[in-house]
Amino acid sequence: MKILVTAKRVEDPESKIKVKPDGSGIVQEGLKYKINPFDEIGVEEGLRLVAKHTGEVVVVSIGGKEVQEQLRHALAMGAHRAVWVNHTGPLDQLGIAALLQKVADKEKPDLVILGKQSIDDDQNQVGQYLAEFLGWGQATFASKVESLESAEEKNKEPAVKLTADKKSVQVVREVDNGLATLECQLPAVVTTDLRLNQPRYASLPGIMKAKSKPIEELTPEKLGVNVTPQIQVLKLASPPARKAGIKVPDVATLVDKLRNEAKVV
């Protein structure tokens, strides 16, 4: 099967994000960048499916030249080839989904896997927009209640699996108060939740091999997509700071404060 997976470039989730004093953006100095963690889980899931059923994982990223770093990372993990949509400047979810739709039209994958959200804008929209644009089924937040740390749990039925006739996927999704299972006819769109899997490390041979794997370059113009944003970010601000708290010496003092000062017990 052919699987298209996204690899967005985002700030390292451990970085300290600070807003510029004028609210026009975030302070870039000192930031490190990574593949969006949810997308990395998507690459891993794609690789596992292809290992089981044969096929190809094609990874796609949109952005300036620097996103090649994230594409190379996915290639080093084992993805087979990459598509780079070269675009600098602002882009919103509508634009991203429209570009991915064109890439999917070109590649004709059986499955598109995306992270459920990217950890910079936290919008959680693109997979669903894309599924609607393509007229495909969607299964968002693929995951399962299981421990990733024990071998026994890891060997359980996967949350995303191809059905016996290979014409659809069954996906277990984490939703409010439980787990929902859907069956989507292929082609379909799946978005990943955090606990779907634990992405592998890129091996040294993998990193060496990635250097010679092809990256195809496209542009919004070549794909015939107008990406003028319909979402304007007017201003950024830091969240209101909590007033500094106090450390209390013992439990009796804590209970006294909770009772008489905060009045919550």
Add this chain to the structure above:
Amino acid sequence: MPIVLIVAEQQPDGHLRKASLNAIGAGKQLADKAGAELHIAILGKDPAKVVDELKSTGAKAVHVGAAAELEHYLAETYAPVLSTLATELKADYVGMASTAQGKDLMPRLAARLKAAMATDITGLNGSGADITFTRPMWAGNVFAEVKLTTPVKVFTVRATEFAAAAGGQAAAEVKTFAPKVEASKTKFVEFKEVKSARPELTEARVVISGGRGTKGDFKEIEALADDLGAAVGASRAVCDAGWVPNDLQVGQTGKVVAPALYIAAGISGAIQHLAGMKSSKTIVAINKDAEAPIFQVADYGIVADLFKVLPELRAELQKLK
């Protein structure tokens, strides 16, 4: 007059999802600012049960679409029905609570309506046609003010940031319609509920969460939770380790909570976790490490072992009874 349409959600057990009332609360605020009329939509096999509750929220009308094919929620069947309704009503804004369903459905609906969308809004600004939304980015480390420039605007609501709608003076008009349900490429297979005797995390007045410091032993946390009628939460690390189910996870990638009292036991306070609990009214941190970042957001901190503090806390609280 502009129209604000809020989509309410029926739980698998037939009840109204509480967060829908907060979304209606946000819808009301938006209608006031935009000089608009508030409408509610509810779909399902048998939504009658929740219609009474929706009638008294202060909306102008409740649109009820019942069909056997809508028994199990699917984005592919719900989005076209809602898209037709929103188009017929000429809705300017369509919103829903940021529940798992809201997050799954609203972007698909927005795509159908060729609308831009704002996820998880925490505030509304401006008036008339000039409305902007406040929403969190970078795990709540940044709040952005965003403007949607498409004719129809879609949003989901962070329930903890808006008061639940209740007590409208006049009962809303109930308008039933027959939904045209399209064939779907996706089929519902099953839903397995994860049941708990404790209150739901996002609705509890008190939440007690455990982190790595528990080493997977939640007994003391559960005992205190039962004493206080509180919900139990956990940090991502604890869920990833499989010590507790993932639906207890509080954080950017888990649930966002804002209880009156949040007790974080053995939680270091990673950005990811703070994003999910920073809006709590009073925060208590219990951690052996005096340098743990959790102390920077806690109103009250105790630098000590949670296995020593929690039993003491239970004993002290017993004395108050």
